[in-house]
Amino acid sequence: MLTRPDTTVVAARPDRRPTAIVIGGGFGGLAAAVRLGARGYRVTVLEKLDAPGGRAYVFRQDGFTFDGGPTIITAPFLFEELWTLCGKRMSDDVLLEPVSPFYRIRFDDGAVFAYSGDPDDMRAEVARFSPADVPGYERFMGLSEELCRKAFEELGDAPFSRFSDMVRVAPELLRLQGLRSVYGIVSKYIKDPRLRIVFSFHPLLIGGSPFSASAVYGLIPYLERRWGVHFARGGTGALVDGLVKLIRGQGGTIVFDADVAEILVRDGAATGVRLTTGETVDADIVVSNADAATTYHELLPETVSRKWSKQKVEKARHSMGLFVWYFGTKRRYEDVGHHTIMLGPRYKQLLKDIFARKRLANDFSMYLHRPTKADPSLAPQGCDAFYVLSPTPNLASGIDWRREAEPYRRTIEKRLSETLLPGLDKEIITSRMMTPLDFKTRLRAFQGSGFSLEPILTQSAWFRPHNQSENVKNLFLVGAGTHPGAGVPGVLSSARILDKIAPDASCFV
Template identity: 50%
Template sequence: MTRIDPTLATAARLTNAPHAVVIGAGLGGLASAMRLGAMGYRLSVFDKLDVPGGRGSAIWKDGHRFDLGPTIVTVPQVFRALWAACGRKFDDDIDLRSLDPFYEIRWPDGSHFSASGDTDRMVEEIRRLSPSDVDGYYKFLSDSAARYWFGFEDLGRRSLHRFRDLVAVLPTFARMRADRSVYAHAARRVKDERLRMALSFHPLFIGGDPFNVTSMYILVSHLEKEFGVHYAMGGVAEIARVMAEIIHSQGGIVRMGQEVDEILFKGDRASGVRLAGGEIVSADLVVSNADAGWTYSHLLRNRPRKRWTDSKLDRSRWSMGLFVWYFGTKGTRGTWRDVGHHTILNGPRYKGLVQDIFLNGKLSDDMSLYVHRPSATDPSAAPEGDDTFYVLSPVPHLGHDNGVDWTVERDRYRKKMLDVLEAQLLPGLSEHLGPEEILTPVDFKDRYNAPFGTGFSIEPRILQSAWFRPHNISEEAENLFLVGAGTHPGAGLPGVMSSAEVLEQLVPMPHEVPR
């Protein structure tokens, strides 16, 4: 049950209400600030970037908008609930467009699969590729629905920082075979290897190895089908911009270009932050939306830690890195008519490529690509007549032995990516290229303070999920809370937004805060 009263935000502006500092203006930090503001806290949000949104921010070049991170919205009700808690209507502020199909998957043999929310159409896609797998697909749908209700609507919407909470749900984990991987579960339901890929690749969008991440994450198939896949006009950066605007309307402050260097303490209680420039900001409450690994290894570097020590963080398994090539094309609107908003191009290997990325730390010669063409839906993403693209390839993070030297490989890998795109999706691409930008794991490390340059923080394996994941309420210090991809419930927009819901349940009401 919510403890929010939107009228309290007005009262906070007029009184000496408790002051909460939020570190990071990513989606989790902005959502947390909105909820705290609606509870009656005075708010200060600090972020090192020049625009809000964190990984969901954007950059502009020659009229092209490059959406840097998440490209779709699923489970839009988490946004609508957040806006409602602040006395607003999400759909008054954000133009959300349903995508149909959600995405198209293509394989090297020329076969393809279009995903949508229509069960009959999905069954026909299954039947077209492998008629004998239709019954197994129906079973998979039932499996994913059950895991959604347990894994997301139950566990994902409440704190799991107490060990007894974990013990209480272990029988359900056992019954649902949470020890089995996403791929293994898909393989039990369908036999066609293409369909096994189509039903198991989703963990890659939250930084997980489908061959090792717990099968609880097949819940993504249900939430896609049930609630759709959507695109926010103006990109996720537009959602972030409006979120910052709402915080300002509550009387809060969002200070961009201000990096937090350390969390400060009085005794065992977090009492504020020191900015990189030396300014000290006192707080009655500190919320970190910085990566959980960065929070503990850097922001708490001068504090003894009981659980999240440097050695434990080093032993943790981290999500993969990302190589993302953003580019504009000139005079191509109407060209490549068979290329929709989202396309997934599979390389010749699935398991072998994933093993190279996650286990071997090897930059493979082959690649699989996620291609985002926002201008197919949103004309504002590119100048008139042009297109904007975002092409992502999962790659090893920077923490592997004999890691990738991106000063050497950056341009080589871009050339390989261009060759794949021209051969399989966008013929003649090189003749139309306009402005471009590239982010490698090194850029993720520098831009987002991401440990090992990872795209999604700690990998969501079974022993790094729920209670085993960094908690939303820190056990390392009083008065310190964590939100975002590296905490419970995990990465992805629904998980990040839910972490702010969990925060609301954990923080004291303003009148309960010791002053």
């Protein structure tokens, strides 16, 4: 019953909308919630942590704001669509600003490649490193465009539920050299060893090694050029907050500190979830944004048979781990760009250490984020907020991060002091770390991987866990471990697929 101030008593209309539970409030889960809400579902997001975002969780400490994960925002139309679905304009809530250059790629000898979306500037940068490679670079970008049109624009939100879906696209993917690795195709077109790195490192942004990720992921350079690289004013957390506002505006609910222990299944269909507290929540459909590997390994009842059996999950290749160090300095480093990729002395062998040998090397490559270049409000006045991310082996390596984290951090600090951030050790006033162990315990990431299943051909499209469970009716999956894969555009696209496969809300009335 609703009671109005004039004391007239009005019977509230019962909410007859079908119900959807979304497990996890990462970008995939939040986007799924908005889409289901727009389609008439009453949505409840159950999030294990005390705040939304998942990998995009925001840490606030000592006056600094640190975006926990994604910082490079590409394909912004995928976000704008979500606001449009709610009859709103994204620009009223979040301001996206283009970043240029996209990144500065710094080689171990100090040489820097300014990587941008401007074709003339890029041609000039390529020529500065190797004039003979300009025509090959142009041909590579032609292939990247074709890959982007096919694999991202056409197939990125296509459900690969049936094997025939894969068979249908296979000839085209073969024509586009999908059997090769990203490094393989780049090397076909570009000869200079440093340029080969510049145009092949992108799979690392989605959890893959350039030497084993399918050439299909060579689509990223064109995707970045086509839609740009953006920064959300206030940090990526502004996008998370914006989506939460949309969900609440639709009448959806987000419950924090709600750790799902089990997806409830009756007569072959998902009927709700049980939390670790023992509480159960019923729903007409369940969407898991929890790690796909963990969903199949831990969240389904033992009695439910599944294509992704425990053994299959254990044998699968999981992406690398990430060591992330967030720190604030009491001075500003004005010469440091917004996004810097700092390469170490080794490339192929370092990647072998990370992905194949699974050992923690003494050298490293890293990504340095300085959001306070664009938005000083993320740190106290006169200070800089940073994070540095270094790819490492995942937990299958057996690395004991309780012991290794601090020495590893110190080595990174020393390298940064010697290069881009002189005197760093004296300037740090706040600091925190995330290791693969935190990815496992905080986010329930299988083997503590940074990006869920590794993006190799045999774990892509139909070969990846499907967006619609093959075995359990009314169970759907979104997020990095399902099709099309990791990265913000990938997980937003996985939620887009729900529009094609989740039942219409009217089916339940």
